[in-house]
Amino acid sequence: MSGVLASMIDGLLVGAVYGLAAMGLSLIWGVMDVINLTHGSMIALGMFCMYLLFAALKINAYVLLLPTIGAGLIIGLVVYWMAVHWVVGRSMLMSLLSTFAVNMMVIGIGTAVWSTSPYNVNFVLPGITVGAYTFTGNHIAAAISAVVIALALQLFLYHTRTGKAIRAVADNREAAELMGISSTVVLSIAFAIGIALACTSGALVSTLFPFTILSGGVYQLKSFVVTILAGLGKPFGALVAGVLLGLLEGVVTPFIAVSWIPLIEFGLFVVVLVAFPQGIFGKRAAA
């Protein structure tokens, strides 16, 4: 029984990182109505960003999150002006395809540079031992970092002028423009933040598990599941839903073979999508 509890706690900790990844997806989706299919490759870029920084500097990996966030913001701006700006407001198919095209290019370049062999960030924090179980320090630190970043985003969105502008554009773009908000600037900032969140969560994952350039795909799909669970454009809800998903993984892991977990997750995903298209925490509104 205590084994299940330990597995649940571990799931909670990893879930916070899933939540952070999903926040990036959810923010972009909510603000500009673009489903960002570069999400997975950006998570992978975050992983390699952390790997390169750590290999070069050899300091505490969690300090390196700050430059990773910076790099994510810059990458986000580049991607926005390359592929997203021109399709915002056009049909959904166009933005799906243009972000997917960028995804292919990033994965292609990444495969050429790093191949698809696994890498890992060799940084270990001392863990906490309770009875027969040890919670690794990296899991705890990653979860704490994820929650801190999520809180920072929440503060930014609700208590700064730019953050309020982002929410205003998400709510009603025309009205926000009439109030003198430059929606282009706001959209590019929101997109950059979304990408930075994806990169950061990738960097956190890289301190927990080995990764390849293709690993981002797994977390992209988990992010979709979490975003749908949380309802669109609710970044903080995404964190909660992410923790729930991690918890679910933690609960079922001791009982069934790991290979069944994707079936449960995606089955759940489709069922929730069909039954609650607005998300479990979302309000009922016209689709």
Add this chain to the structure above:
Amino acid sequence: MILRRPFFWIILLVAAGFIYAPVHGNNVSLREDLILIAIAIILASNLNLMIGYTGYVNFGHIVFYGLGGYVGLYLTTARGWNLVLSALVAGVVVSVCAFLFGLAILRLRGAYFALATIGILQAVQAFVSNFDPWGRSTGMYLSFSSYQSLGGARHALWITYFLIIAVMTLSMIVSLAIKNSKFGLGLFAIREDEDAAVVLGVNATMYKAIIYSVSAFLPAVAGALMFFKNGMIDPSIAFEYMLSLEGIVMLMLGGQGSVIGAALGGSLYERLRSYLLTSPVLSNFHLVIAGGLLLMVVLFAPGGLIGWVYRLVPRARKVIE
């Protein structure tokens, strides 16, 4: 009548070319190239029914191809059925599944539907990877004796080739027939404005479920044939997410909503990919180039190649549809 449309005869001519070229001179390597092109055309044409005609993006279209392959291979090896029969049964089984699934997930619109298709692809792949009768993640192998009933391996490969060309031809004819039918008009109405279509008496739910299941049938048959030809199947080959997405690239490249566009995009992209994969310099960058190409098409030519042709020669619409 479809027989009066010039494009119908063009399709038959192309099919005749596909059959004549490799048979003349018994050119096996040409046959292998053409078979990949034919599969690309089948996938792109049927995807076109969803994306181009109905306006619903299906990211998991490959699930039909893979499931068809599994059902087909299971019937030919474990049950010892004849190839044509098992391919047809695979098609029917997968279509019926698609219809039932479609009734549920097609209540979703736009992006939500697109995401659900990703979920279905992943869920089916996870299920098959754990499904004992289908060999879990190691997949299934065809016993060599299955080729005997078709007169030996060499003969069997030619037969599967002709069958795949038949499926390809049928894919284009089905696309053409739907485009020129009342049913097709209903689909176009759904694409343009679903609410308006419903008000005008289009049974949108039923139409969408039917087209979803129609778009499943021929890819499933093709999957059964193709995996019979390859002699083996496993979940990562059968449900290759990348191939599913490349189908969308093909369609956009050629021009969505057009029969010739899907076929043209499929064959061009397949040629390009084979060229890039075999070129020593560019093989690492085939995804980069394909991605760049897709981005260009989306940003600068959303109508694809055929959209560009239509703009240059408006009368071309009447002949090549």
